[in-house]
Amino acid sequence: MDDKLIIGGREFNSRFILGSGKYSLSLIEAAVRDAGAEIITLAVRRANTKEKENILDFIPKGVTLLPNTSGARNAEEAVRIARLARELGCGSFVKVEIMRDAKYLLPDNAETVRATEILAKEGFVVMPYMYPDLNAARDLVNAGAAAVMPLASPIGSNKGLATKEFIQILIDEIDLPIIVDAGIGRPSQACEAMEMGAAAIMANTALATAGDLPLMAAAFKLAIEAGRRAYLSGLGRVLARGSAASDPLTGFLRD
Amino acid sequence: MDSNQFLVDSEYLSPEALKRKHRLENDPSSRKNHMEYLPGMERIESDVCDRVISQMKEYCPEKYTARDVEAALEREVCGIEDLKALLSPAAEPFLERMAERARVETGKHFGNTVYLFTPLYIANYCENYCVYCGFNCYNHIRRMKLSPEQIEREMKVIAESGMEEILILTGESRAHSSVEYIGEACRLARKYFRMVGLEIYPVNTDEYRYLHECGADYVTVFQETYDSDKYEALHLYGHKRVWPYRFDAQERALRAGMRGVAFSALLGLSDFRRDALAGALHVYYLQRKYPHAEMSLSCPRLRPILNNDKINPNDVGERQLCQIICAYRIFLPFVGITVSSRESAEFRNGIVRIAATKVSAGVSTGIGDHESKYSGKESSCEQGDEQFEIWDGRSLEKMYGDISAEGLQPVLNDYLYV
Numbered sequence: 001m002d003d004k005l006i007i008g009g010r011e012f013n014s015r016f017i018l019g020s021g022k023y024s025l026s027l028i029e030a031a032v033r034d035a036g037a038e039i040i041t042l043a044v045r046r047a048n049t050k051e052k053e054n055i056l057d058f059i060p061k062g063v064t065l066l067p068n069t070s071g072a073r074n075a076e077e078a079v080r081i082a083r084l085a086r087e088l089g090c091g092s093f094v095k096v097e098i099m100r101d102a103k104y105l106l107p108d109n110a111e112t113v114r115a116t117e118i119l120a121k122e123g124f125v126v127m128p129y130m131y132p133d134l135n136a137a138r139d140l141v142n143a144g145a146a147a148v149m150p151l152a153s154p155i156g157s158n159k160g161l162a163t164k165e166f167i168q169i170l171i172d173e174i175d176l177p178i179i180v181d182a183g184i185g186r187p188s189q190a191c192e193a194m195e196m197g198a199a200a201i202m203a204n205t206a207l208a209t210a211g212d213l214p215l216m217a218a219a220f221k222l223a224i225e226a227g228r229r230a231y232l233s234g235l236g237r238v239l240a241r242g243s244a245a246s247d248p249l250t251g252f253l254r255d
Numbered sequence: 256m257d258s259n260q261f262l263v264d265s266e267y268l269s270p271e272a273l274k275r276k277h278r279l280e281n282d283p284s285s286r287k288n289h290m291e292y293l294p295g296m297e298r299i300e301s302d303v304c305d306r307v308i309s310q311m312k313e314y315c316p317e318k319y320t321a322r323d324v325e326a327a328l329e330r331e332v333c334g335i336e337d338l339k340a341l342l343s344p345a346a347e348p349f350l351e352r353m354a355e356r357a358r359v360e361t362g363k364h365f366g367n368t369v370y371l372f373t374p375l376y377i378a379n380y381c382e383n384y385c386v387y388c389g390f391n392c393y394n395h396i397r398r399m400k401l402s403p404e405q406i407e408r409e410m411k412v413i414a415e416s417g418m419e420e421i422l423i424l425t426g427e428s429r430a431h432s433s434v435e436y437i438g439e440a441c442r443l444a445r446k447y448f449r450m451v452g453l454e455i456y457p458v459n460t461d462e463y464r465y466l467h468e469c470g471a472d473y474v475t476v477f478q479e480t481y482d483s484d485k486y487e488a489l490h491l492y493g494h495k496r497v498w499p500y501r502f503d504a505q506e507r508a509l510r511a512g513m514r515g516v517a518f519s520a521l522l523g524l525s526d527f528r529r530d531a532l533a534g535a536l537h538v539y540y541l542q543r544k545y546p547h548a549e550m551s552l553s554c555p556r557l558r559p560i561l562n563n564d565k566i567n568p569n570d571v572g573e574r575q576l577c578q579i580i581c582a583y584r585i586f587l588p589f590v591g592i593t594v595s596s597r598e599s600a601e602f603r604n605g606i607v608r609i610a611a612t613k614v615s616a617g618v619s620t621g622i623g624d625h626e627s628k629y630s631g632k633e634s635s636c637e638q639g640d641e642q643f644e645i646w647d648g649r650s651l652e653k654m655y656g657d658i659s660a661e662g663l664q665p666v667l668n669d670y671l672y673v
Binding site for chain 2: 046103157
């Protein structure tokens with residue numbers, strides 16, 4: 001089945017993207033080997049290190065790096081971090097992440113739109129992390145985003161699709177890949193988001209905090225694939241109550 | 256007064272100085288009003304202090320029961336009353352449960368990471384008489400201030416060990432360690448380190464802004480004790496005596512554009528439960544006002560100093576310290592918690608598994624002695640004496656290995672100066 005995820009003109013077979021929250025070598029290995037990740041997010045601020053633990057060294061060849069701007073508190077800081085990422089050799093993909101809140105780490109949509117516009121003009125493939133608001137998503141499209149990445153619930157919370165209704169609206173109304181980012185805690189939640197029509201899932205904590213990391217990575221891969229196929233096939237009907245008549249109700253009409 | 260354990264005379268003091276010292280110690284009327292600002296000290300409009308202190312004054316740790324503690328532990332998000340219960344004596348039997356909860360919260364917000372940093376003392380001159388501190392102006396110690404060349408040499412030695420975050424400290428003397436001098440040290444530090452923090456005397460907003468432009472991005476100020484009457488009796492002389500100016504230091508630093516601020520009471524100086532409460536609430540109320548800021552809490556206990564080895568943290572044992580740290584973590588899950596080398600290696604190894612997210616390594620609280628300590632070479636230069644005795648003397652390499660062996664992830668940098 002030829003069903004590629006296309007972002008910024010690049011094709012991906014996998015619809016699992018590893019987030020940057022809780023990094024370790026074993027997590028990256030499991031994400032690539034068992035979950036099939038082809039895109040790995042990395043926090044530029046963690047890559048901004050000298051020796052011992054430069055996470056750039058952990059990234060296998062052939063994987064697309066998605067540097068993020070975590071630590072940015074406004075558009076200007078995000079732009080500076082994105083440029084630094086490019087200088088560090090991380091390529092032209094960038095996940096814009098702007099937080100004015102150190103407690104819940106909720107994204108600032110207005111600043112995100114501003115940064116997206118500046119970076120898209122500079123030739124970046126911009127993937128903005130956002131709070132699922134339709135108006136902000138449309139602004140991101142107009143600003144030149146390559147995808148839109150709404151949060152499912154607070155980052156790192158594993159609480160699942162708390163914003164489900166609003167993500168569905170984005171999927172229905174926005175003509176860019178909608179990648180569900182942050183808060184997905186279980187494979188079943190990832191599957192549900194994919195059934196809804198999400199283009200991909202980004203997760204980190206769900207894997208990082210699992211009992212058996214490789215096993216959970218494999219479970220996410222299967223769940224995302226299952227959800228994707230269900231979406232492509234078109235979900236069967238769900239009956240709210242009672243049963244459906246097996247003969248058409250309008251079968252009596254004669255002309 | 257009950258702080259007699261702190262007082263040490265020196266045969267090196269002139270008769271006049273000794274007389275003045277004794278007068279300060281024995282005659283409260285000889286001391287300046289500690290609630291009154293000195294000329295040049297900026298006053299900001301803020302209600303944070305009133306909020307913190309009114310909560311602290313209301314707090315009766317004995318009032319709380321096992322039921323209150325259990326209710327707090329069952330709550331998904333802990334409020335101020337829950338924090339008060341968790342800091343109370345009634346919570347002591349629940350320490351293991353508190354630790355379990357704290358570990359879960361730490362994992363949610365920090366994963367298994369532990370940040371490493373090292374402090375660098377660049378000067379130990381001090382104009383204050385704080386009776387428990389080794390740097391106090393009446394204590395006979397070797398005083399020293401590093402020249403920019405010496406600072407750079409120390410920084411090189413530290414950077415070569417692999418360290419990427421540095422905390423620059425001075426004694427509290429504007430005359431010897433001016434803001435410009437400290438700014439110069441920040442500029443040098445930016446060359447060798449990714450993250451530069453400051454623990455210096457409190458300054459005005461414009462001075463914090465200047466230091467931020469020089470490369471510093473994190474400001475630590477220890478309030479020592481939030482009980483201003485007790486503070487008055489321990490900080491007898493000097494600008495540090497002005498309690499409210501110190502309280503507002505973090506807020507001035509944030510207004511000046513610093514990314515983060517750190518807080519602490521020095522546990523053992525006063526009623527530790529009330530001080531711990533006030534420290535946590537200082538963070539809590541400022542966080543609500545400045546939600547973008549990064550905040551962290553330190554949990555230092557009193558340590559012996561040069562010329563007085565009797566100073567100790569009194570009733571704050573390791574169990575109490577652990578209780579405080581767990582309560583901090585449960586109440587403020589997103590806040591960094593630093594545990595310094597004042598504590599033993601065993602305690603620090605244990606507490607990073609529960610709640611601490613930042614520890615120092617390769618520490619010296621003396622002046623200009625990193626080269627000799629790091630390389631084993633005898634330094635050709637003069638050295639200045641230490642502020643207090645450290646307990647955990649592990650090097651960066653050893654600390655890195657020990658943290659990894661605990662199944663945790665040591666992190667040298669997670670920060671960008673933007």
